[in-house]
Amino acid sequence: MAENSYGNWAERSDNALEANIGLYIRHIRHQQNKTQAELAREANISRSTLSLLERGEAGTITTLIKILRVLNQLHIFQAFEVQKRISPLALAEAEQKLKQRVIKKIKTKDNHPTW
Secondary structure (H helix, E strand, C coil), X not given: CHHHCHHHHHHCCHHHHHHHHHHHHHHHHHHCCCCHHHHHHHHXXXXXXXXXXXXXXXXXXXXXXXXXXXXXCHHHHHHHCCCCCCCHHHHHHHHHHHCCCCCCCEECCCCCEEC
């Protein structure tokens, strides 16, 4: 199990990463008590494609998305979300720009407001 630790993802080969993805899919499929045939049918892929993916031998991102959608595991794609970060200085400047000056109306003798 040491080879599956989280600390060495960057050191793994592409084949090892594909194998880990396959193990993950198989693990979740077993947890949900689904057969390969059931999952493949629900994901609209062939059973042999699923089998290859679970063995880490082949697959596309589209296939992976289909499978993860059926397994209700799309949340793992949150790691790919790009989040805009704003520096505290830029945030303070933006807030300053939002502050508006209050202009009071001055009334003349004939009750017409002037600016």
